[in-house]
Amino acid sequence: MAPFASPLFAFVVVLLLIAVLTVKFRLNPFLTLFSSAVIYGLIAGVPPDSVVGTAARGAGAIFALLGPVVFAGSVIAGAIELGGYRERIFLDINRLFSRPAFAGGIAGFLLAVPFMCCVTAFIVISPLLSCCRDRKAALYAAAVGSALSFTLLFPTPVTLAISSAAAFSAGPYLAVAVPLSAVLMLAAAGAIRGMPEEEGECAPTRAATGGMRAWFPLLAPIALAGAAAIWPLFGRESISAFLLVGMGVALLFLPAPLRAAALKKGTPRAGVIIYDLCGAGALGAVILSSTFPQDAFGLLDGVVPAVFVPLLLAVLVQAAQGSRVVTAVVTAGMVAASGAAATVGPVPLALMIAAGCLSVSAFSDPYFWVVQRETGDPVAAVLLRFTLPLMAASALVAAAAWAIAAVFT
Helix, strand or coil, X not given: CCCCCCHHHHHHHHHHHHHHHHHHCCCCHHHHHHHHHHHHHHHHCCCHHHHHHHHHHHHHHHHHHHHHHHHHHHHHHHHHHHCCHHHHHHHHHHHHCCCHHHHHHHHHHHHXXXXXXXXXXXXXXXXXXXXXXXXXXXXXXXXXXXXXXXXXXXXXXXXXXXXXXXXXXHHHHHHHHHHHHHHHHHHHXXXXXXXXXXXXXXXXXXXXXXXXXXXXXXXXXXXXXXXXXXXXXXXXXXXXXXXXXXXXXXXXXXXXXXXXXXXXHHHHHHHHXXXXXXXXXXXXXXXXXXXXXXXXXXXXXXXXXXXXXXXXXXXXXXXXXCCXXXXXXXXXXXXXXXXXXXXXXXXXXXXXXXXXXXHCCCCCCHHHHHHHHHHCCCHHHHHHHHHHHHHHHHHHHHHHHXXXXXXXX
């Protein structure tokens, strides 16, 4: 093997390649990640006759883990949108929190978990937020709130991927993650300010329907996911199975003619997301087939405390490609392969990886450009009102993880 053909060198090359392909050329994420997996393997010394097969198996493993939950979340989003229930949900939230930033932040926070995608939640709720006079504050708060719950709460694709490395129990983790994420969301909403001339209250332009019935398609999947965590009837696949049942419940609350339309609306959206996640699985599998996890942790061992190593790796991956789920998949795989999970408690480890997933939400993050398009703001304003709050949240989550590790491990 040539001196430069090392896993560490390959990792740096691939991170730069991903950054260029995603930021400059906006190449399809699946193509970017799968091709990067092959290039990484060839540079890192993985046998050429096994590189593509390893990448394909990694993609298949992620499809098995996350495909059902993403599909269920996308269809649930379609059911709530087509049924007119989002208007009722937002109107009820707005009655309790009339300030647009709080209404938007709470709406995004609540919808991201059952939808299994923060971007989907933002897209679904943004038409209602656009009716606010202080629409930009509401939009930014919704974007930040959805990213926080999607990254920190269990079960979402991010935390499901993290759990493969951390092997945490849902109860102790949620006892920390729920109040932490809620406080961060409320703090971010309070800090976000709209232009003074935009001040006003939110009022949906479409008639709200369903009354309390509108909440059942949203709450039923969350309740069933919680039941799956407490009673894993189907083993590791319990979350997927129960969420699919929740999807069925959401469809039942729709009028019969709209059920097929909800499936039709949710399926293409899910397909795009799942393909991107499979690309992450391909890259993660090829990285794990090399000695990079052991090399990276060996290089950082003694330089920084062990609890911060997963955070640093996650920050690197997040900065390069932007997707929180990709960061969780790749980082969790490296942590699991290195054996470092045994030296850090499961809750601090999960929080550190999640903090890395929140760390850099800028040019390589597809969500950044969605927010920029919806708000119509210049890039500098999006960096200030979307990227910076998430970066601050990342630092606070990491600090909480460090404190828990210092006290309990």
